[in-house]
Amino acid sequence: MEDIKETTRIMDEKELSQYEKLILTPIKKLIPKLAIPTVISMMITMIYNLVDAFFVGKIGTSASASTGILLSVQAIFQAVGFMFGHGSGSNISVQLGMGKRNEANKIAALGFFSAIVVSIVPMFFGLIFIDDFMRALGSTETILPYARSYGFYILISGPALTLSCILNNIIRYEGKAFFAMIGLVSGGVLNMFFDPIFMFGLNMGIHGAGLSTAISQYISLGILYYMFWSKKTITEIKFCNFEWNTVRFCRIIKNGLPSLIRQSLNSVSTMTLNICAMPYGDSAIAAMAIVGRVAMFIGSTMVGIGQGFQPVSAFNYGAKKYKRIRKAFWFTFFIGEGVLGIMAITGMFFPAEIVRVFRNDDKVVEIGRITLMYQCVAIIAQPMSIVTNMLFQSIGKSKIASFTAALRSGICYIPTLIILPKFIGLTGVECAQMISDIMTTLICLPFTVYFFARLPRKDEEVELDRQYMVSKEKMYYNKSES
Numbered sequence: 001m002e003d004i005k006e007t008t009r010i011m012d013e014k015e016l017s018q019y020e021k022l023i024l025t026p027i028k029k030l031i032p033k034l035a036i037p038t039v040i041s042m043m044i045t046m047i048y049n050l051v052d053a054f055f056v057g058k059i060g061t062s063a064s065a066s067t068g069i070l071l072s073v074q075a076i077f078q079a080v081g082f083m084f085g086h087g088s089g090s091n092i093s094v095q096l097g098m099g100k101r102n103e104a105n106k107i108a109a110l111g112f113f114s115a116i117v118v119s120i121v122p123m124f125f126g127l128i129f130i131d132d133f134m135r136a137l138g139s140t141e142t143i144l145p146y147a148r149s150y151g152f153y154i155l156i157s158g159p160a161l162t163l164s165c166i167l168n169n170i171i172r173y174e175g176k177a178f179f180a181m182i183g184l185v186s187g188g189v190l191n192m193f194f195d196p197i198f199m200f201g202l203n204m205g206i207h208g209a210g211l212s213t214a215i216s217q218y219i220s221l222g223i224l225y226y227m228f229w230s231k232k233t234i235t236e237i238k239f240c241n242f243e244w245n246t247v248r249f250c251r252i253i254k255n256g257l258p259s260l261i262r263q264s265l266n267s268v269s270t271m272t273l274n275i276c277a278m279p280y281g282d283s284a285i286a287a288m289a290i291v292g293r294v295a296m297f298i299g300s301t302m303v304g305i306g307q308g309f310q311p312v313s314a315f316n317y318g319a320k321k322y323k324r325i326r327k328a329f330w331f332t333f334f335i336g337e338g339v340l341g342i343m344a345i346t347g348m349f350f351p352a353e354i355v356r357v358f359r360n361d362d363k364v365v366e367i368g369r370i371t372l373m374y375q376c377v378a379i380i381a382q383p384m385s386i387v388t389n390m391l392f393q394s395i396g397k398s399k400i401a402s403f404t405a406a407l408r409s410g411i412c413y414i415p416t417l418i419i420l421p422k423f424i425g426l427t428g429v430e431c432a433q434m435i436s437d438i439m440t441t442l443i444c445l446p447f448t449v450y451f452f453a454r455l456p457r458k459d460e461e462v463e464l465d466r467q468y469m470v471s472k473e474k475m476y477y478n479k480s481e482s
Helices: 002-007 015-026 027-057 061-097 103-126 130-137 143-156 158-173 175-199 208-228 246-280 282-318 322-349 351-358 363-381 382-394 396-409 413-424 426-454 461-482
Strands: none
Touching: 015 061, 015 413, 015 461, 027 061, 027 158, 027 175, 027 208, 027 282, 027 322, 027 351, 061 103, 061 143, 061 158, 061 208, 061 246, 061 282, 061 382, 103 130, 103 143, 103 158, 103 246, 103 426, 130 143, 143 158, 143 208, 158 175, 158 208, 158 282, 175 208, 246 282, 246 382, 246 413, 246 426, 282 322, 282 351, 282 363, 282 382, 282 426, 322 351, 322 363, 322 382, 322 426, 351 363, 363 382, 363 426, 382 396, 382 426, 396 413, 396 426, 413 426
8 A cells, every 4th residue: 555655646625526526426416516616607507598588579569589599609609618627527527537737738728718719709700890790690680780780799698608607617517506606697587687787777788688697607607617716626727737638629519519410400590490480571580589488498307417428427437437427328318318308398378478477469479389389299208318428528529429419400400491482381490309309208218228238237446536535534634643
């Protein structure tokens, strides 16, 4: 044991705590502990999107439709953020699972500072060509004035959204979901507070909604960065840790590619949805925007539960604890299916009432009511595909993760969205997401079965386990001597 103690690195208290949480805590306690703060932060984020839609809906149908147009712009910045966030976070978690803290710090710095440069590009070009950009996203001439005004603030706050996504994911992958929740929830609550003040108290209208979002995004970014600056995290994001390394950068991009594909296709599919709904008028676009936000709110619950699973799968994969990966996957799936099932069934019973909260327009409500019922069926089908994609991404299986990420909003959805309306009109637009989600789940299932059939059934001992045992033994001796 003396030889091992001399050659094995000693863990600090944060690393010991992370090992005991992610390796030793029972799965039934661990997943909810990590998922609940993430679900809360996801739902608060979605709530402030819904609050935006609610207050903007007071202005008019065209203004309400503009929030749907700008969803695809936000998705662009989220795409960059999730690419670098998931790419960095999953690599960091695996490296920590292998006991390599210095490498984790270098990955964190490279991912964060690279994203600053990349996120400025869409903001810059979006502001220069804002009118053409809004038209390309599906804006009609009646929607354009509102989309231009709201879009200016969304573009200005884009880099903050990107960097917040990165910091949030790195914190989550360390297993510190509570700290990530504080950052995101703070921004969401502030946005809900500022919206009515700016829009109606200061008579800023749609400009107030945009300004509220921008201010909230930058405050949220500041709070998340404070978690690193105050050393509440294991990894450190400092410029002194930044060094360009092509292999390291490619590894971040490779692991983050599924997120980029998923979020980019969310943007493209939203644009396609708006364009396909355009022949049916502003009411159809507004209805799709409202239902899209409601569906995102419900679906965010599953994403939050899945994100509670990701650090467990990544860390345990690095530590070669294969039994825990199996238990964590199936526990996450069944919990997600139960929660989403209850929410979806509730939505099926009150679809018109839910839509009317956001826009009291009979035509919008009628289109939205039917669309929401189809969306609720789609929501029930989502858990398997979401957990499967998150599993493969978190453990570095980027090719499979990229393919499964492209299914729901791209490979299955966009062709369905384009083809169906040619045969069944508006009904094709309304039910396209439901058909896409069912197809996505059926395609993902064989990948899951094959992966678990080949995954080793016995755990292995790695360097991290030796570090933990030596560190605990040293702590025991220190306490005994004192």
